[in-house]
Amino acid sequence: MTMSAPKVLSDLDAWLSKNDARIFDELFEFLRIPSVSARSEHDADTRRAAAWLHEKLANIGFTTETIPTAGHPVVLAEWRKAPAGAPTVLVYGHYDVQPPEPLELWTSPAFEPAIRDGKLFARGSVDDKGQLWIHVKALEAQLAVRGTLPVNVIVIAEGEEEIGSEHLAAFVEKYAKRLACDAVVISDSAMFAPGIPSILSSLRGLAYFEITVKGPSSDLHSGSYGGAVVNPAMALARILATMHHADGHVAIEGFYDDVRPFPDAVLAGMRSLPFDEAGFVRELGVSALGGEQGRTTLEKLWTRPTCEVNGLLSGYTGEGAKTVLPAKAMAKVSCRLVPDQDPAVIERLMKAHVEKVAPAGVQVAVQPLHGGKPWRADLDGRVFDAARRALAAAFGREPVIVGEGGSIPVVGDFERVLKAPVLLVGFGLPGENAHAPDEWISVDNVRRGLRAMAMLLDEYVA
């Protein structure tokens, strides 16, 4: 293990360097616990991970409690001895991990952490135990070196992130007063590229539907009936084809009405990122990209809403030929949303659109299956300024602003309930295999992350 972390703050840096081996040893311990939240046979392991974390937070001086939920418990740790008037920072992370299967594709076992080529391989290394650990040890560094923290700190770690954070929103609502804070900090995302610290400033929302088209009361012989009966599968195809204009724009009336343009500075920042479009195309194995004309790929992925087919099913799908005129057809269709689109509004627009374009002779239904609001950080304010300075010092360059095409619903919940800005600052990297075999986190990112997050607290009150 080589030591290449920069000298950012002599006192914290020295402590972190001196304790480097122990920091990783303990992280290895954490990673060895197979806290697979999705598997009931791992319930005891998941509880053990919570207890292990509880003990570590208590040991560094946090008042710690493990609070049951209807699912896996939340570990809540508080340190409230900052000077009067000091702000409060809430750190969120999760101690549960994805299932490790398929096991045979792991180079070293999923729950036996191993470092190769500067990468720490283990299930949970980057998602999210390793990133949560960065915060715990940054707090320990502050407390060990100075005996105090410059801000009040709340840590909450849940055990159900990988199964949908089902009980977290209710938890945050229930404990809203106790969780009151000036900023939320989450490290559960990735940097744009090695060496480029990144602040994640936007997440897309979701409005997911099942569209069903019903025709005749049973499957018909396509010879005996074809040509006089409206074919539900063809009707579905025609309905889906009306959802985009030829230029890739979504054609649902009113779809873009609530889209608030991203600030020019953010868009300009995205355009300046060293995005390897050829590599992206190669990785996907496609001959060309698609989507809205006149937008860059990152703009499409991070700042623009979509309408995608996620699934199709109708009639005969086995081998060979069966001459059936299907009685029904089904599509799963979902829209990714950007601020200020609302899943409830999109549901109304989708239903109106489908109703408008559905042909006579079939019955069409649009059933909403899932919805989540989009999110965007303002990027102004103390916590963002502090993060910029801390990351710049730890990584030796200014952070970039990135977006994420997917959704992290809990981010919106924190912001809504706690009325506090959320800083998403992640230390993963592209290709980290977060939900796949050979998940890893960069050892260098852990070291720089420790220093950045330790420094964040100082910068927050600077």
Added chain:
Amino acid sequence: MTMSAPKVLSDLDAWLSKNDARIFDELFEFLRIPSVSARSEHDADTRRAAAWLHEKLANIGFTTETIPTAGHPVVLAEWRKAPAGAPTVLVYGHYDVQPPEPLELWTSPAFEPAIRDGKLFARGSVDDKGQLWIHVKALEAQLAVRGTLPVNVIVIAEGEEEIGSEHLAAFVEKYAKRLACDAVVISDSAMFAPGIPSILSSLRGLAYFEITVKGPSSDLHSGSYGGAVVNPAMALARILATMHHADGHVAIEGFYDDVRPFPDAVLAGMRSLPFDEAGFVRELGVSALGGEQGRTTLEKLWTRPTCEVNGLLSGYTGEGAKTVLPAKAMAKVSCRLVPDQDPAVIERLMKAHVEKVAPAGVQVAVQPLHGGKPWRADLDGRVFDAARRALAAAFGREPVIVGEGGSIPVVGDFERVLKAPVLLVGFGLPGENAHAPDEWISVDNVRRGLRAMAMLLDEYVA
């Protein structure tokens, strides 16, 4: 059992009336043999049905042979003692039946024939043992009453019709000289309505394809990638939506080029049929019919080509929401063809169309799975005139000309190889459950059919 058959020809009619009980008793024997060609556990039964039929044909004076094929055998029976210069008629039928399942939906067991309300219920009653039996007994009547037949007759009965007549075309080719004839007569179809004798004058052909659209090399997260990658399921929907114009016409370039219009007299005849459109709509359970504007329903079903989706499959099709951007999408698409469309030409046009409309960013393939030529009778000539007279006498009204939207590939094979016109004259009825539980044939239709088919031979040389 009431006897209501008309007096058409005193000598034949008297014999048929006198032998009515035996005719049905023997048919019951035939129907009790579960000759399910699709099931190997019934192979012995299928052989037994062939042997039974062989014996009956031999007993009435036919030189009979049971000829093996790679599948179930063909029973070939010949009577060639007509006066010099007399024409030869070939009767085709099949002794195999559909599987009887689901057994629990039969009112009386599938292989225990029972008559209720003038309907003879049994698997194979109408498809096709009962209709084949009409010909066998009409021949017996002629031979019993007069000791001779006015024409030479060949009967061939195959045992693989319900599994695609796989070996029949080769059989007809191989025995083409022996099967040489002036007309082919087949009773394996239905009358337009009770009391309305019908000549089936057209069958649609088929060109069946599997269309696959491939995008990224694996399924992607629709959040992380949606909006920048061409979605194969959406691309497939857009491709399918280009296959029809808004007025229901198929939009594939050149699709109608080879369509030879049906004679005005045939179209006028179809328009004059007492078609119960409201009943048809009710039976299907739809709110409206579809297809090409400006055509009647029967015209659409019998005289116009189609393009139908038979199946769709892509991405996630289970319960609930999964945010997948599918790597591929598949549609089964088939065209029903009318004379003189050719499946090979349609394959070329379909491929050209799909290639033309496929978007960049996905790979599209069109694989032909099955093809069959359409067929249309000229309706002129001795056998059709004879059939018209015989049916009119037996049923007390002129026959109507009907079409069929499905395909019977063997009809085209007979015409092509034997260069003889094919008369399709069926005695089934709508709702006869040919491939379903409670299959039946009208007892009255059997009696009238016996008389009509006995008389056909006389009329053929009149």
